[in-house]
Amino acid sequence: MRDIVEMDLMDYSSEAISSWYSKGELPVLNVIATPYNTPVIFGELIGEVIKKNKKILYITNVEEEDNQLIKYIKSRLNCRSYSYIRKGKEKTSANILFINHEAAMDYKDDVELVIYDDLNGYSTYSRLEIQILLDHLYKYTRSLITYSTERIFCNSPVFEAPTIGGSYPIREPRVLTTRIDLSRDIPYIMYDYLSWFTKINRKVIIYTPNRSATYKVYNYLVSLKDKLKAVVHKLEDERKDKNIEYLMKAKDLSLIVITNCYEDNYKDMRDIDVIVFNADHRTFDNKKLLFFCGKVGLYNKGGQGEVILLANETTDEMDVAKNTARRFNKVAWERGFFSC
Template identity: 35%
Template sequence: MKKNNQNKRCLEINSTIEYIFDWYNKKNTKLLNVITYPYNDIRIFRDLIVEVSQNSMSVLYLCNNENKYSEIIKYIRNAGTGVTYSKIKNGNSGDECIINFSSIDNIVNIKKYYDLIIIDDISMLSPYSSTEFKEYVDMLYRNCGKIILYTFEEIMNNVDTIYVGNYFRTKPFIEPRVITTRIDLNTDIPFVMYDYIRWFKKNRRKILIITPSGEKQQMVYDYYVKRLNIVEKMKVIKYERQDHDKICRYAFENKDNAVIIVSDRVLDDFIRIPDLDIVVYFSNDECFTYKKLVYLCGEVGGMNKEGEVLLLSNGVNDNIDQAKECARQYNKISWEKGLLT
């Protein structure tokens, strides 16, 4: 059964790459939307980037995760293509290179014509909505050959679209658990949270508590430290930006003890922390868009990990419902393709 699933995942990878190549080489359309879950792999684009660049055609790879630049560059070097590449910070530099890398934030500055533009919004959470991405595509459309959108949801209507399943994960995408309560979360937590905290401690989990503001962060931190006096049982850390690397390193290396990190921001770097669970306090706050909630689920499930995403609030809103639906759809696609064990 395990070998059969591996074969299906290999088939999914190969069929996806083949579809992308056929679209680029044979279809007379300019837009392709590749839809998948957050933090999926980018290797489905590597061979296309190499082929296009070897034909002396220009490529622009837009992504806010610079580690992906390095991954593609390493692949290009190993392929021995000899093509030139550079990272650009504005729309005018790097013109002499075949492949350019830049952040999505820089889209408004792109002026050069490119034969292929790949917009990767999967490898790192960006603040841009589907409406904003549509506007960005409109800006680039007339000054490029073709565009691939790599996104967690459908961006453009009536364009070529392919849904990609879990070809590098054996586990389902993490679906969030919603905990609603009438209790004032400014001063207390529901009883079920005590059960979760005991379970987190017993299993030496790393718990990331995310709040909508610095004020709420301080309140939640004080509650766990002073009211629950939980520091006698597990380490509680208040996230500060200047201590980011130290906090991540501590959580990553401290494998034998449970750790709680209370933060007021959503950060992709936490995907590296093993045994991670996330609790979103006041999850119905408008700052928690469904996109942010879906990417948090991706952080917990990244690198084939298993964990929980708990959405704690006094009510459910559209963002919570949409996040749950996105997660269900990812798993539905993967189950139908036979990719999950």
């Protein structure tokens, strides 16, 4: 039953996007979806543009080896005419041009379609920064699509794809407030949650606002690792750590990773929970928090996994993230996406 639902959902989204393009009435479309949603919903439209032998500029900060869309166009569209542009001034005859945000600032060639994908992987770019880039590219294209957790252009139509492929609801974050000064100490309630997670062999990622907090939390948990019966690791920069990568994939192992790095460095994780330590710190905007929720949803089956925001007080950014996650789920339920 689920396979049928998955196909219906994909077709529904693909057909809606292709219909907008074929009408040609409005040049910009906002596609709003959950973090880490699939880019394959653009597959049908990309196939149409390729048949016309026209160019597509696809902006993404995901590396080539992790790009789901490349795998799709190779296998389903039988297309090998694509190129990854490292600098915006590079010339290529390929039909699909993949480029990152920074390089796209220098791009000045005409294309049929521009797609800005801010969902397939986490990026630090704000709504305003994306608008500035797309304002630059607008004069070089006939049609433009934004793929984000929020509306990028206000005076343009919106298509909502709150979940694709029959996936589970995005995890709504749980807010825990404490009177303990988190810049100085760590509350016991954090130990309670970690005790439960490690007891059932979960992988826990604790995001901190800075390196100083990473060291503080790490030193605290190292002193408790025998009680927690878990492997405790810290990650201080964006470089991949092979030890953590191995431990993330290990079964029947409790792992706690403390980090102030927010990039998507580790793939194929399973059974993860997220704790955001000092979530009311200015470092944690609603986009980061929402992507943490998406990460838990992506790497868990059956709707499991927790996102805990530990803070001294609830901020507007935390409220926005929580309300956005809740709205995605509400829309998905109303459309019957989780009915089976």
